Amino acid sequence: MGARTKARKRALDVLFAAEMRGEDAVAALDAATAAGEAxxxxxxxxxxxxxxxxxxxxxxxLTAHAQGWTLARMPAVDRNVLRLAVWEILHAEDVDSAVAISEALTLVGDLSTDDSPGFVNGVLSAVARDQRSAG
Incomplete structure (x- = not known):
């Protein structure tokens, strides 16, 4: 497993745990850093x-591209994987959209429902397509 793949998994862990506890993700990350668990x-x-x-x-x-699904209706793992991948698609200049999508599919394939990879792929492909046409 590559360093960035591990980083994505750890970021997912932080985002998911913070959401489940009702915490701010950055505060959770800072707390982990302070505890020596960064x-x-x-x-x-x-x-x-x-x-x-x-x-x-x-x-x-995500709301614009997840046809028929609200954020609240999505499994929490899917929602947070989608957030990571959308950030990479929109803001990480050194990450190709195809890589962000592939990494997201691996995460949901390992951690979520059997239907999640198809759903996540559809949403992220639409986001990437819109990003390319806008860029």
Missing amino acids: PNNPYTTTLVRGVAEHREEIDAT
Whole structure:
């Protein structure tokens, strides 16, 4: 498993746990750092902070592209994987959209429902398509 793949998994862990506890993701990350449990890959921090900083934009993008699904209706794992991937598609200049989508599919394939990969692929492909046409 590559360093960025591990960083994405750890970022997902932080985002998911923070959401389940009703905490701010950056505060959860800072608390982990203070406790000496900080992620050892700087990309994890970049991802968590990026998703937190752009959360409103990311959630609006997901709402626009997840036809027939509200954010609240999505499994929490899927919702947070989608947030990570959308941040990478929209804001990580050094990550190709296809890589962000592939990594997201791996995460939901390992951690979520059998239907999740198809759903996540459809949403992220639409986001990437719109991003290319806007760019």
